Amino acid sequence: MFILTCTDCRTSIGVSTGGIANCTLATPLQAPLWAVVASLTHARRILEVGCGQGYTAANMASAAGPDCRVDTIEENPQHAALAEEAFQLRDLSNRINVLRGRGQDILPRLTDCYDVVFLDGDWREYPFKIERV
Ligand SMILES: C[S@@+](CC[C@H](N)C(=O)[O-])C[C@H]1O[C@@H](n2cnc3c(N)ncnc32)[C@H](O)[C@@H]1O
Numbered sequence: 001m002f003i004l005t006c007t008d009c010r011t012s013i014g015v016s017t018g019g020i021a022n023c024t025l026a027t028p029l030q031a032p033l034w035a036v037v038a039s040l041t042h043a044r045r046i047l048e049v050g051c052g053q054g055y056t057a058a059n060m061a062s063a064a065g066p067d068c069r070v071d072t073i074e075e076n077p078q079h080a081a082l083a084e085e086a087f088q089l090r091d092l093s094n095r096i097n098v099l100r101g102r103g104q105d106i107l108p109r110l111t112d113c114y115d116v117v118f119l120d121g122d123w124r125e126y127p128f129k130i131e132r133v
């Protein structure tokens with residue numbers, strides 16, 4: 001078990017290389033729901049805005065299987081780095097792409113179509129983001 005901690009907001013993610021990770025960023029009910037959605041829809045392309053430390057992105061990628069690719073946008077460089085570290089520990093780096101920057105700047109540049117979109121950044125930007133996705 002590895003504990004990765006953000007010195008900005010003091011949140012941590014625990015990563016078990018053998019299985020499930022846990023993280024204080026995602027609510028206990030929300031995180032499993034997105035893994036179920038990713039699995040039931042047979043999603044091949046998933047977009048997340050607000051990667052945090054990568055807890056839900058990793059669960060969605062694991063649940064959807066090896067053919068699924070996840071793009072996840074994160075504006076906090078420390079969160080992005082911790083997430084990438086967590087993905088490496090779970091052997092998911094080749095399936096999850098962390099896009100560094102703000103959702104409203106990156107969304108207009110994305111050209112892929114996504115099967116599942118999880119908005120989990122600043123809720124005040126949702127009207128702009130929903131228009132783009
Ligand atoms: C609740 S956490 C994300 C948790 C993650 N989705 C999960 O379930 O594991 C919210 C994250 O969104 C990021 N964030 C907030 N506003 C953002 C924006 N406009 N663009 C990109 N990231 C943003 C924050 O830095 C934070 O890491």
Ligand SMILES: [Zn+2]
Pocket residue numbers: 006007008009010011076078079
């Ligand atoms: Zn933080």
